[in-house]
Amino acid sequence: MQLQIKNGSHLTMKNRLILGILLPIAVILLLILNISIGSVSIPYSALFESLFTDSIKTSWYNIIWQFRMPKAITATLVGAGLSVCGLQMQTLFRNPLAGPFVLGISSGASMGVALLVLSGSIIGGFVHYLAVGSWVVVIAASLGSFSVLMVVMMVSIRIKDSMSLLIVGLMFGSTTGALVSVLQYFSNAQEIQLFMIWTFGNIGGLNWEEITVMFIIILLGLLMNIILIKPLNALLLGENYARSMGVNIQKNRILIIISTSLLAGSITAFCGPIAFIGMAVPHIVRVIFKTSDHRVLFPASIFVGIIIMLMCDMVAQLPGSEYTLPINAITSLLGAPFVIWIILRKRNIAKSF
């Protein structure tokens, strides 16, 4: 038994292999596969050449560097960010159904965008040229989620238990949802269509400048998790136990909210709401690694999140056709049956949670 404890690592050999080799390789392969797929077929040789040199025919070069790479990178950032958010929220709220948006972040963003797009008929139609992913929309979405977030923060400082915070977040979601409905009621068809397109989500509309901004914000949000490992692990035993083990609940709760809003907020602002990934990935990771230790769950969620997002994006491309389906629909369409399958196999999600 001495050996068991002395050599005891938080990673078994098998998990070390999956986390250190298998998942990174899968990510790289999927990235290449993702870039190679599209309505224009580009041979792999040309693909690699244009990745590492600029000697290739300009139209292929442009397709890869202006369209496919930005989209693949965006998918990577979205997958990593949303999965980590979901993990944080599930542990903080002790709820397997929690996801990145339970704090009302996406409803706040949608309210911001709705105000911008739909208030056109009230203020005067000046917004018709707006495209999803343009800076005006990004700023509107950010302001929307920021204002909801400020209220949630103020509440979280005042109240002691996380359950109330969860309910407050959900209430904000309903309220902003209702506001958006009212705005829709007074809008014309064209504006509603613009707004609907935003709610479909889009990871293909960002330029390199926007991607750089998003990358920095998401990196910041992910790095914060290094100091959140210990409090989140302790929270698995419940808030009272965590406090008794020296974890400052109030302080860490605010850090978690900041991290989640950086991640989910920036993703929603740039790409619109993207459902399901955040809620599902942590469950998949727990099933694969059979642990609740956040030292494993964090990196694993990042990898698995990226993989699933890249796969969803490839399906959304409808390879061989010229159509692209809304990414927000694909994530749920593919993800929901998958999670149901996991639950059927595991019988009891609470055991793996």
Place this chain on the structure above:
Amino acid sequence: MEGQFTIQLETFDLTIGYEKLVVLSQLNLQLKKGELVCLMGQNGTGKSTLLRTISGVQKPISGEVKVGDDILNKMNVTDIAQKISLVLTEKPITGNLSVFEIISMGRYPYLGWNVKLASADKEIIERAVEQINLTDLLHKKLYTLSDGQLQKVMIARALVQEGEIMLLDEPTAHLDLNNRVEIMYLLRKLAKDMNKAILIATHELDLALQMADKLWLLDNNKRVLDSIPEDLVLNGSLDTVFGHKGYDLKTGRVAHEMSGEMIKLIGDGHGYLWTKNALERKGYNIGNKGTIEIKVQELKEKFSWTLKKNGNIKNVSTIENLLHSID
């Protein structure tokens, strides 16, 4: 042992409760090293509030709590965590952690952000695991444990935290008799061997009376009586607080309505005791004389009973048959 029975935790004129509701007032209590204290009282009299206050979760209305030489409310959470460890009634939300992972969380107050265990930490964990006999369970997942095993794991976790003080909220609730006794024995052993100051909030009056060095008894007037169990039995405090009906605290037995005949019971040892128990439950009076005479015999660990009634003599081999024969 050096430092035995020094005061670990002391309250000074402590009044606890909520904004407008005083739950308990003017408490001057001491918790000493090597002592097992049971905190008892009716439901809703403030056991949990008291535990919350002396573990630093809740601020007192007035007065103060001293832990060692420090004032509890001026300590930060990490300092408190290194002095006081808790075992609570709430269950962990996850079943997916191994016993080892849960126990090693007890070292969190001493670890950095990456929660990496040093070899000294592992030795402490190892010692606790051996002491509480959890070696076989070490790599089991939480959801496979029974309630009793889980409770032992949580106690091991608290032990690994290395505070001088352990506070436990109903550690034996939901457990069967065997596990209840085992847990109480374990805690008593920790108090004696490890020189811990242990406070247990509990409803198990029978176990508390036999195991506790002291009782903190919450009376119904917002006070706490602090005394050894036997004194509280004899001066009637326990009866007053719990208002027992049908349970005779001084004999430790359930009281029966005695309406039946007098029975003369002859015998000794366990056979005598359990025969008496059965007869009393049926309402018979047991004494030195009576119209019915029962003799308990033991031969090679087998019991038999001889019943004399109205001049008839009958031999039976079980108490059940004996009771039938009397009727």
